[in-house]
Amino acid sequence: MPKVIIPTPLRPFTNQQDAVELPGSNVGEVLQALTTQYAELRKHLYNDEGKLRSFVNIYLNEEDIRYLDKEKTAVKEGDTLSIVPSIAGGLAWPL
């Protein structure tokens, strides 16, 4: 099954797991399986219209899915999906 790597800020919603193996033949299906298993993750990945949020990027192996077939991008056994959210870093938020 494809593997999804969970970034630190989202690990509270996956019982602190840093990677999860999930079924699915394309990116959308795998993410669907992920947000079904961890329902609280859903609002962090998708907006109210059900679209991936613009500050969360999804990579299939090393490639941004925006430059592949987006959520229809096919995935296969051994592939790694990475969720890479923007992080502000440093000391405080807001400043």
Add this chain to the structure above:
Amino acid sequence: MATLTATTPSVGGLSNEEILRYSRHLIMPEVGMEGQLKLKAGRVLCVGTGGLGAPIGMYLAAAGVGTLGLVDFDVVDASNLQRQIIHGTKDIGRKKLDSAAERIADINPNVQVVRHEVALSSENALEIIRNYDIVVDGTDNFPTRYLVNDACVLLGKPNVYGSIFRFEGQASVFATKDGPCYRCLYPEPPPPGLVPSCAEGGVLGILPGVIGVIQATEVVKLLLGKGQTLAGRLLLYDALQMRFREMKLRKSPDCPICGPNRTIHQLIDYHQFCGVPQQPLAPQPQPAALEQEIEPRQVKALIDQKAPIVLIDVREVHEHQICNIPYAKLIPLGELPKRLHELNPADDIIVHCKSGMRSAKACDLLRQNGFLRVRNMKGGILAWSDQVDPTVPKY
């Protein structure tokens, strides 16, 4: 605002002292005399002298970058010292600019430090950045990150990016000629509150060292014109796994500031853009009505009167281990939605966290779920330490 003086160090050559100091560079063909003179002629602006800015400033100074601009208006706090190694214990309470400039002068007195004691803003960013060859982004918040990016794109200056959270870091080089920018990667910031902050989320003290040193390396390579920079690549570092990964970055055809159909032609209001209140020192997310808040001393009085209140601590387990209020029940904010059944809507509930931000979110969540008798303990356990029990440590 500081300006560059006319007495920029001569770039005609190196003194004997400098030749000895930089000898390990000079004997490498990739640097040599030619490269060292490029470093000396280099003008680098470091935005922030915190966790990232500390190693960036120190290593660039040691490497012999001729002019280092520093932007910061903060004061050294004891809680900075776990990671901001340019400042020391003796510097607590001093301006970070003073402390950083002193440390840099000690490392390498040949470096000209230019102090910008301001918050970088749409009003001053272009004027400041214009004087430099390269900008290093060592900031800790989204508004300044987008500001730095946009200013660098508009001025055509490379932006050496680094960002950290808990055990994880990102680094890249943006806004090089033909390279992608930060908005190509992330056109918009997350709304406040959706992503936890480092003040709430914490950060491994060594992490900004790793990421800052990568940024400093990229600055030196850009000045030397040697090697492959991170332009077009996003480096991801996970300290817990001790793993580096790399993602491809492309210049986005839809980028609002560097794409062919760009819609941003000048700096904008970045606080508004990021949904952050303009007043940076008043970070209350939801200005709850007065009766929805309660002072720690009033909570203590209620406890002493044996009033029927339920006190809930929404911090994380590891924070609870640092210090806690004995009467409080621990339910970390992230667990609250699925533990609502442990609470009774008929009870008088008081919620606290470290400083009052997360407990305000918890109060909102509780109200949305029908708990109407909910109050937020103002200022969190930090204020409890001030008002009620000074033996409770602050962290």
